[in-house]
Amino acid sequence: MSISKSTDPADLGAVEARSLIARKALSPVELAEACIRRIEEVNPAVNAMVALDLEGLRKASRAAEADVMSGKPLGALHGLPIGIKDMVDVKGLPTTFGSLIFKDNIAAADDASVTALRAAGGIPMGKTNNPEWSAGANTVNRVYGATANPHDLTRSSAGSSGGSAAALASGMVPLATGSDLGGSLRNPASFCGVVGYRPSFGVxxxxxxxxxxxxxxxSGPMARSVADAGLLLSIQAQPDNRDPYTAVVGGKTAWAPEGFANLPRRDLSSLRIAVTDDYGYAPTESIVRSHFAMAIKELSPLFASVEETHPDCTGADRIFSVLRSVMFLGHHAKHLDEQPDLVGDNVRQNVLEGRSYSAEDVGKVLVMHSTYQQAWQRFFETADFILAPAVTISPRDWHELYPTEIDGKPTKSYYHWLGMAYASTLSGHPSITIPCGKDANGMPFGLQIVGHRHDDLGVLTVAAELERVIAASGSLALAGPDIAALRKAAPLSETPGFLTTG
Structure with a gap:
């Protein structure tokens, strides 16, 4: 089994690779070895993959090939290597959460999500880097160090799923998992020029x-295309009544997971589109506003109407700040109290902030949050989708833990710059980031598409149509990183600040 010698299997998308495997035109072993080779060549420069099970990958790929040759039924992910964010257990591999407290923690069993991937034929083959406890949107920690942006090794890969995004962009894996609170799937996808999808809550x-x-x-999927993300989502979006927001009746959910792997075409010409570059509150950098305006000018003729407007986001910063810090307080206060020297700055800030709020503060914010969500539902009575930048800034030096200023104006907190993402987090609406050209700094720009709550299929289909248009555009198409340059680059671990930042 083989493909054209001019094509490196590591550069194949997941859907294409899976199709070639089924047709016996690509061996799972060939794909696995290509991913291993790419990791060996470029990961020292990027530091996206932080723990590997290469023996397990090789063994599983040989078994996957045997199943193909014997004519056995093949799962949706059959033979595809998958990177797993280091917040999730993979049996036998470290799960550190990017925390020094857990630097020696080895998973005794697979997380349920990993079990589902294996059942579909996927091969979880290593862990991808994230900041400590996924706190913040720069992938740096004191266990594994920083993850660089494959498009410019001096710049951040964002986060918190930055390791997954960087691994995808540089061809180390065809699929990767991530998670998202304040944009942790969408921000790194934007910075690294890949796709990150935050589903409706419970999907x-x-x-x-x-x-x-x-x-x-x-949690959600990351990939190099919308179709690939949909393929992974079709396995991630399974019935599981342990999640209180996953409605399971008669063993089934309200959505058909297999539909995410078979996206229908979508007519864009009837859609009412709202566009915003700041939701009325986010501190968006001028370079981001300029590129977004250019992109919208080119894309606007595709739709029935395009209007500069947005939902009422009154109180978004306050709501997100209080709810986020209370969550961190509940989970991480013991770590700060018992082992303060092993807790990083971002987690420390969140716990201390949580302790500054009273029960009355939290109660008021819960009411504000309800009002906020209702405003978004009213807004979507007259709009089909929102288009917006994914992130407020162009990628910056990875030594900068977070931006303290944007266009000369100070930010409010280490997560204030994530406002373009947490606007839809707070409303519970599905949101995807797709590559949309390079900004004036020559760095990838992510276009964010937000849809009606629970219209996950709709968001994916519109994203896939826009992806096709962008790929054919002379000004918006995005080339991948320079793999040859990554092969020649010095190891990132030799850079000052590699382990101390964060």
């Missing part, structure tokens, strides 16, 4: 979430 179950009844954080 991807998370029974292991420490604050399962708080509808803010969720």
């Amino acid at each position: 991807v179950p998370g029974g292991a979430r420490a604050t399962a009844l708080f509808p803010l954080g969720t």
